[in-house]
Amino acid sequence: MHRRDFIARSVTALAAIPALSASSSALSLESAVATALDPSDWASVRNQFELRRDRIHMATFLLASHPKPVARAIEKHRRGFDTDPAGYWGEHFQTAEPRVRAAAAEYLQTEPGWIALTDSTTMGLGLIYSTIQVDAGQEILTTTHDHYATIKSLKLRAERTGASVREVALYDQGGQTTVDEILTRMREAITDKTRVLAVTWVHSSTGVRLPIAEMSKVVAEVNAGRDHSDRLLFCVDGVHGLGIEDASFDELGCDFLIAGTHKWLFGPRGTGIICGRPHAWEAVEPVIPSFGPSVGVWLGALPPDSEYVTPGSYHSPGGFHSFDHRWALDEAFRFHQAIGKERVEARIHALNTRAKQALAEMSNVTLHTPMDEALSSGIICFEVDGHGPREVTEYLAGKGITASASPYPVSYARIAPSLINTEEEVDRTTAAIAELSA
Ligand SMILES: Cc1ncc(COP(=O)(O)O)c(C=O)c1O
Numbered sequence: 001m002h003r004r005d006f007i008a009r010s011v012t013a014l015a016a017i018p019a020l021s022a023s024s025s026a027l028s029l030e031s032a033v034a035t036a037l038d039p040s041d042w043a044s045v046r047n048q049f050e051l052r053r054d055r056i057h058m059a060t061f062l063l064a065s066h067p068k069p070v071a072r073a074i075e076k077h078r079r080g081f082d083t084d085p086a087g088y089w090g091e092h093f094q095t096a097e098p099r100v101r102a103a104a105a106e107y108l109q110t111e112p113g114w115i116a117l118t119d120s121t122t123m124g125l126g127l128i129y130s131t132i133q134v135d136a137g138q139e140i141l142t143t144t145h146d147h148y149a150t151i152k153s154l155k156l157r158a159e160r161t162g163a164s165v166r167e168v169a170l171y172d173q174g175g176q177t178t179v180d181e182i183l184t185r186m187r188e189a190i191t192d193k194t195r196v197l198a199v200t201w202v203h204s205s206t207g208v209r210l211p212i213a214e215m216s217k218v219v220a221e222v223n224a225g226r227d228h229s230d231r232l233l234f235c236v237d238g239v240h241g242l243g244i245e246d247a248s249f250d251e252l253g254c255d256f257l258i259a260g261t262h263k264w265l266f267g268p269r270g271t272g273i274i275c276g277r278p279h280a281w282e283a284v285e286p287v288i289p290s291f292g293p294s295v296g297v298w299l300g301a302l303p304p305d306s307e308y309v310t311p312g313s314y315h316s317p318g319g320f321h322s323f324d325h326r327w328a329l330d331e332a333f334r335f336h337q338a339i340g341k342e343r344v345e346a347r348i349h350a351l352n353t354r355a356k357q358a359l360a361e362m363s364n365v366t367l368h369t370p371m372d373e374a375l376s377s378g379i380i381c382f383e384v385d386g387h388g389p390r391e392v393t394e395y396l397a398g399k400g401i402t403a404s405a406s407p408y409p410v411s412y413a414r415i416a417p418s419l420i421n422t423e424e425e426v427d428r429t430t431a432a433i434a435e436l437s438a
Contacts (some may be wrong), residue, residue: 037068037069037335037338039338039339039340039343042347042419042422045067045339045419045420046419046420046422048067048068048069048335049065049066049067049068049420050065050071051065051420054400055400055401055402056400056401056402056421056425056428056429057402057420057421058396058401058402058403058404058415058416058417058421058425058429059402059403059404059414059415059416060263060416060418060420061204061240061263061264061378061379061416061418062263062404063262063263063269064262064263064264064265064266064267064269065266065420066266066268066269067266067332067335069331069334069335070266070267070268070328070331070332070335072331073327073328073330073331074268074324074325074328076328077323077324077325077327077328078324080092080324081323081324089320089323092327093291093323096323096326096327097117097292097313097316097326097327098112099327099330100117100326100327100329100330101113101115101117101312101313102330103329103330103333103334104261104273104275104329104330104333106333106337107333107336107337107341108248108249108257108275109248109249109250110248110249110250110275112310112312113310113311113312113313114249114275114276114277114278114281114310114311114312115273115274115275115312116273116274116276116311116312116313116314116315116316117271117272117273117312117316117326117329118260118271118272118273118274118316118317119270119271119272119317119321120260120262120270120271120272121147121149121237121239121258121259121260121272122149122260123272123317124258124259124260124272124273124274125149125150125153125237125258126149126153126287127274127284127286127287127288127315127317128235128256128258128274128276128284129150129153129154129156129157129196129198129235130153130156130157130287131157131284131285131286131287132157132196132233132235132283132284133195133233133283133284134157134161134163134195134196135161135162135163135195136161136162136163137162137163137193138163138164138193138194138195139163139164139165139166139191139193139194139195139196140154140157140158140163140164140165140166140194140195140196140198141165141166141168141189141190141194141196141197141198142154142165142166142167142168142197142198142199143167143168143169143170143199143200144167144168144169145169145170145171145200145203145205145206145208146167146198146199146200146203146205146237147200147204147205147237148407149237150198150200150237151167154196154198163195166189168185168186168189169185170182170185170186170199170210171185171208173368174203174206174207174208174368174369174370174381175366175367175368175369175370175371176370177208177370177375178372178375179211179214179374179375182210182211182215183211183214183215183218186215186218187218190218190222190232194222194232195230195232195233196232196233196235197219197232197233197234197235198235198237199212199215199234199235199236199237200236200237200238200239200240201236201237201238201239201240201241201242201245201257201377202239202240202241202244202377202378202379203240203379204240204379204406204408204414205381205406205408205410205412206368206369206381206406206412207368207369207370207376207377207379207380207381207414208369208370208375208376209241209245209374209375209376209377211374211375212236212241212247212252212253212254213247213251213252213253215234215254216234216252216253216254217253219232219234219253219254220253228279231279233255233256233280233283234253234254234255234256235254235255235256235258235280236252236254236256236257236258237258237259238252238257238258238259239258239259239260239263239264239272240263240264240377240378240379241259241377242257242259242261242264242265243261243263243264243265243266243336243344244264244344244345244348244377244378245345245377246341246342246344246345249275255276255277255279255280256274256275256276256277256280257273257274257275257276258272258273258274258275259272259273260272261273261329261332264378264418265332265333265336266332266335266336266419267328267329267332267333268324268325268326268328268329268332269325270322270325270326271325271326271329274312274315276311276312276315278311281311281312281314281315282311284315286314286315286317287317288317288318288319289317289318290313290314290315290316290317290318291316291318291319291320292308292309292313292314292316292318293306293308293309293313294309294313294314295318296308297309339419344419347419348377348378348417348418348419349373349376349377351417351418351421351423351426352376352377352378352380352417353371353373354417354423354426354427355380355415355417355426355429355430356369356371356376356380357371358426358427358430358431358434359380359382359430359433362433362434362437363437364384364385364386364437364438365382365383365384365385365433365437366382366383366385367380367381367382368381368382368383368412369381369382378416378417378418379414379416380414380415380416380417381406381412381413381414382412382413382414382415382433383412383413384413384433384436384437385437387436387437388411389405389406389411389412389413389414390405390411392405392413392433392436393405393413395432395436396413396429396432396433396436399428399432401415401428401429401432403415403429404416415429417429
């Protein structure tokens, strides 16, 4: 295979979305008339997005469309930078990132100083896992359900330190799993050597949502018998839970929550956060120098123990970024809070339950995502007898529905009803799957 073909195929595999045909890719954008957001009205929420109306978008969890408030903020910053790059930066750099951290902290009901700003989930995972304290002879425990970004960054860490990485299956059949099964398997997998537990809140491989709060309690039990320096660190890739589940950082209870904010949260593309507790931040080292207040310390303008140097600012990779995107992230958190975290969660769960109920009635369809709302969230993975995942997504693409195939060694077709969908769109999607499976 030519190198160019290989790269093209790899990229397509990661996106796992069938290409649109030439005719359907011709832009037929029916510009959404964006009136002011009425957060109590789902049609008004939907109208904040310029998503093309000739498709049903069931894979926006891969990459967000920017809702109007986010798009407007990006545009404002872009204009500022385009007209006076150095001047605009100089005027805003000291206040913009603290403002974004404050909005993220309010959303997670936690401390702004605990939040680092990144460009993606993958960057966040890479930053944490590339330096997390683990020695030769110790072990990093992860799962067979995790994303490439977790698996690969842990493998790289193991190669550099001599620590081992072990993958455990928390369930065999996603569709049938229970909280009990997950907790039992987790408890049994942790040994005296386990120093890091790396999991994903909502598996994009199966749609299973892990009971993170209950898992944190198991971690606390393990840590009760350990020295502080040897405590088990519980790290969570939260990208498919953030922006759906109404949970605070304390309720989750993990040590690190790492997530891109450019999927369910509808933040600017190329943004993400890491939220970490102070003792957890002490167990990692910054890889890329921050451009935050630590520059002031270096220049002698701030004392080394300046209160402005928080773990979050210190661990946010520095350098000049696409600030027009990063500085607009606070609007995405505000957008969700204007609607209400509780209502967002209820809406996405209701649409997903509606879709799963329809799929469960199809004799030739196997659901790999639990029906139980406590163990599922916004992603539904399924198989149609006699049709591979690619064939399913291509069939749906032909019906004007964008779905995706999970980019994992065992791949399933996926749909992800979200805030931008209606009940009618869910019904049309499941009707198309029924037609294929008949
Ligand atoms: C569970 C999980 N983690 C990480 C990623 C990568 O996210 P990002 O694009 O923010 O790096 C994905 C991809 O969508 C994913 O499904």
